[in-house]
Amino acid sequence: MTAAIVTLGAAAPTSADLVAIADGARVEIGADAREAIEASRAVVDAAIAAGRPVYGLNTRLGAGRDDRVDDDDLLDFQRLVIANHRGGVGDALGERQSRALVAARLIGFTRGGSGVRSQLAQAYADLLNARVHPVIPSRGSVGAADLTHLAEVAAVVTGSGRAFIDGVVAPGDEALAAADLTPVVLAPHEGLAVLSSNAYSIGVGALVLSGLATRVGVWDGVVALALEALGGASPAGNLSAFSAEVADARGGSGQRASAGALRAALEGSALTASDRTVTVQDPIAFRTVPQIHGALREAIDRALGEIDLELAARSDNPLVDAATGRMISGGNFQAIPLALALENVRLAFAHVASATERRISALSAALTPARREGRTRVPGLLAYSAAAALAEVRQLAAPATLGVTTLSGVEDHASLAPLALQLLERSAALTDELAAIEALHAVDLLGVTGVRPAGAGTRELFGRVEEAVESGIPAAELVPVVVASLA
Template identity: 35%
Template sequence: MTPIMLEPGSVPLRTLEAIYWTGAEARIDPSFHPAIEKASARITEIAGGDQPVYGVNTGFGKLASIRINTADVATLQRNLILSHCCGVGAPFPEEIVRLIMALKLISLGRGASGVRLEIIRLIEDMLEKGVIPVIPEKGSVGASGDLAPLAHMAAAMIGEGEAFYQGERLAAREALSRAGLKPVVLAAKEGLALINGTQVSTALAFAGLFRAHRAAQSALITGALSTDAAMGSSAPFHPEIHTLRGHKGQIDTAYALRTLLEGSEIRASHLEGDERVQDPYCIRCQPQVDGACLDLLRMAARTLEIEANAVTDNPLVVSDGSVISGGNFHAEPVAFAADQIAIAICEIGAIAQRRIALLVDPALSFGLPAFLAKKPGLNSGLMIAEVTSAALMSENKQMSHPASVDSTPTSANQEDHVSMACHGARRLLQMTENLFSIIGIEALTAAQGLDFRQPLKTSPELLKAHAVIRDAVPELEIDRYMADDLKAAGDLVATGALNASVSADILPALDN
């Protein structure tokens, strides 16, 4: 795979998404090397001087007033990394760690952090060779940077801690050796530059964003399938309704639903003589709800794209050569974005669950049998699949409470307000896993409902989606072991296979 060349400060959303989904290698464009070297030289100059500069020749946090001798600067950086390796919990998945490392490259590549090119090149080489630091998932409060998790990344770079290599979990020094790489000895400020920053929180938020957007696109397909299975009306998706309101997400969502349903024999069959005046909100208000969720995801995407290209360590080498201490490591923007994504995930699942409930309820489903069973009573059909979707919906509701409002003082009150961005973003992985299953269950109920509408056919686009669902899960003729069906349907959403079944220009993009 050809490495992606990163231009720090202007790396677009789609590049970051490609790194996440494909594991693509990443390198800094060489045109940025001179700025990196210039800042590094300035830090070297300061480290050998008499003036105290935070993090270069002083202690850290509450210990910033303690001056460090020039001879101890390298030891200071090494001690910083080792003392901050306080993460707990399971390791992050490889795709998360690779994105963390790519984001760290972008930040350091701006030339304001004062690290040597040697640091940049080691991260690039680790990505190329597949040396992936073991980073425990818990330990960051999202301010002063993601200190503990980033320390575990930096520890692998100096030959401490652990790393994954070719499927094995090894001592980091051994993993580097097998890949033909050598640990680095940190110079002044380099340890601090590596562990200060929001890259862990941002990578997790990006993962949640990309997964949520994939599920949101799938929810439009399953929502359209459910609309036809319930013999719902496509009139509420008329374009003028949505342009009169003006929200772009709503307009884009209505377009997708309208286009997916175009040409349905089922819809044509009840254009006349249907006594229902209006469908329930879960059918009729899909553009208003899912469109608002899409707008929320797009808003979070803009915030995270800015953050991905930001310099977020401390102190920073500014354009006149001064080294100034600030607070770019505070992850409040990421925490807010993660909370927005969590709310969108919750609502996409909530309205989808109501469509599932509609289809299994004979009082609401316009002629479909109870629980979509061929012989209700003898068979329970999709009764408990709907209950599972309700359980997952409720779990997501509980996890959607904002994390950003839950600050607590740390580090002897030096760091007295924190963002909680890291675990606010980490929960998105579980929330999207739940959402994949909810949308997968809707795919099963909608496909089963359409099977009962035969010989009438749904639209050409939805027939393609129905075929993909049926390739993975056969029609439910009699009760059977259902867990495998639910997993297979959820996997269609998680892998993007359901989205790929329809024409590519129908589903709304994240960066529109």
């Protein structure tokens, strides 16, 4: 099979392109992208020749912004910049996340605002294509460019740092040699340029959000299974709230998608029988799932839109503007729009988790008589675990982006987008657990009542969860197994 190839050119790349690279696609730099890179480098070379002060080119960084760097020290200054920014701590990113981060920075080079040389951009492409993945500590960035993350990539490109190659960690120079790659010596300005991007928040954000976009549909299916379970034991399960008429009356794309998913999942089920005795309406946590899940769908879409905007952007500081021939100090590294979009997704998760826990409680209550008789297979206190997970999700919904402190006098605000993203990942994992616990309770209730789900989208889901329940493994192992089966 021919490996997928993503060619970076003049057209704006998308989160789908970035995910493809993270998943192993080869990357090529198209001719028009090379022209943009070279045009921006020509601006840097002209600024060097002119000798006028430019931030990070011939001045120091941060609070030292007005201190000149002697021409004779420019090359050594690049090395010092990278060494000084290697302050990250914590567990290393996974190889897929590392690829996403490198790809995001490479994409930034090709947009023509960075002022790096073509050979440096090619070195980043070579890392990806040779599957040399820098070891990148997860914490250290405050979201005013992901400096500590990107310093580790630059360290490997220049022959230091550490990298995974064939799954084994090796010193950067050894990893390059094993892949038949040569270390790069950074030219003036490139020490800052390689760092001037929110590549972690963009790259890993694209991976996280793209995965979430598919999982909401799975959670719709879990709700459908819960409705069948309760409908087999009571008059619950009024489907009017999921009708196209109700969804169209408001018109939100997310609501329409979730309502449609629920209708499709329940097609052919006993809940659709016209002669069925049914409650006039179910509790809010059931009947407003299209609105709640729909809000999450739309929040994810908005966040992915911010990712695509960032991928198309020239976010470097200073901005190298080939059209005017200037290097312009600016603030496009301030990732507040993306950070707020990530915050919004996390808040939406809190509402999804809250409704899920309430449905679990309803299912658990329906199981109470059978539990007293010893006829259930799922521990009753899984509902307590759900309550604990909900409490954490609610705490995680608190704003992360307001927690920044002054760093160096002039660096007195930051987005904290990386923290917002990491808290979002945790919220998603907890919501996965809640969905699994809901599915387990639904399957347990179906087993007690002897009802077999007949919905077009619930039969297979029931079978997968039932198989896990029948294995008899304890809850601590059962929930992760069901989470994996829902993926």
